[in-house]
Amino acid sequence: MGRRELQKQKRRAAMLAAAHRLFERQGYARTTFDEIAAAAGMGVATVYKYFSSKEGIVVELLEPDLDRIVAAAQKVIDRLPPDPAKAMIQLMAAYADVGGRNWASRELLRLTVFPGLQNDGLITQFVHKADALTQGLISELLRRQQVAGRLSEKLPIDDATAIIFALLNQHFGMFLFEPGSSYRRTFAQLSRRIRLVFADWGVQKRRRPA
Numbered sequence: 001m002g003r004r005e006l007q008k009q010k011r012r013a014a015m016l017a018a019a020h021r022l023f024e025r026q027g028y029a030r031t032t033f034d035e036i037a038a039a040a041g042m043g044v045a046t047v048y049k050y051f052s053s054k055e056g057i058v059v060e061l062l063e064p065d066l067d068r069i070v071a072a073a074q075k076v077i078d079r080l081p082p083d084p085a086k087a088m089i090q091l092m093a094a095y096a097d098v099g100g101r102n103w104a105s106r107e108l109l110r111l112t113v114f115p116g117l118q119n120d121g122l123i124t125q126f127v128h129k130a131d132a133l134t135q136g137l138i139s140e141l142l143r144r145q146q147v148a149g150r151l152s153e154k155l156p157i158d159d160a161t162a163i164i165f166a167l168l169n170q171h172f173g174m175f176l177f178e179p180g181s182s183y184r185r186t187f188a189q190l191s192r193r194i195r196l197v198f199a200d201w202g203v204q205k206r207r208r209p210a
Helices: 003-026 033-040 044-050 054-078 084-099 107-112 122-147 157-177 183-199
Strands: none
Touching: 003 033, 003 044, 033 044, 033 054, 044 054, 044 084, 044 157, 054 084, 054 122, 084 122, 084 157, 107 157, 122 157
16 A cells, blocks of 8 residues: 555545544534544635535534444354244344444434434435345345244245334334433343243144144
């Protein structure tokens, strides 16, 4: 890597670190480009050269977290536990990193779940990408369990994927918006409901004749 490229990467990292600190301390909405530039020790024009908007900064902060989540979830699929419900709960546990260092606060999480209309589309695109990746992982796990004979062969995978994805989003919303909510309690509720759902999706054992 050339010296010039290394310098660019250091500048980008400094800007992202400054934005992260400001988002965490005073919130996304109250943070301006001027403040990010000042905290990074650079001119505002330099920040605009690297990032066209605050939304672009948010996406760059969140992308590494999403990559780690997907990698952790894929490991669960590759080392598939024989209990389908347990496997899905482990996959959901990969999303604990959604509270990782680059998410700053629940405000940023809410921003990505409900991007709203006043953004340049980058956050909305990021949410759609994350949703598609998550649904793909859920679907892959279900299909592998079905092929292994651990889920009913009649189970419609697309519908099952939609149900699990809806449960994840429901409990994620509870974590973000319910007063006094905690990750541990919310995840325990999600795990319990996943087990209830999978109880109806398993292979039905035939009764032995009397």
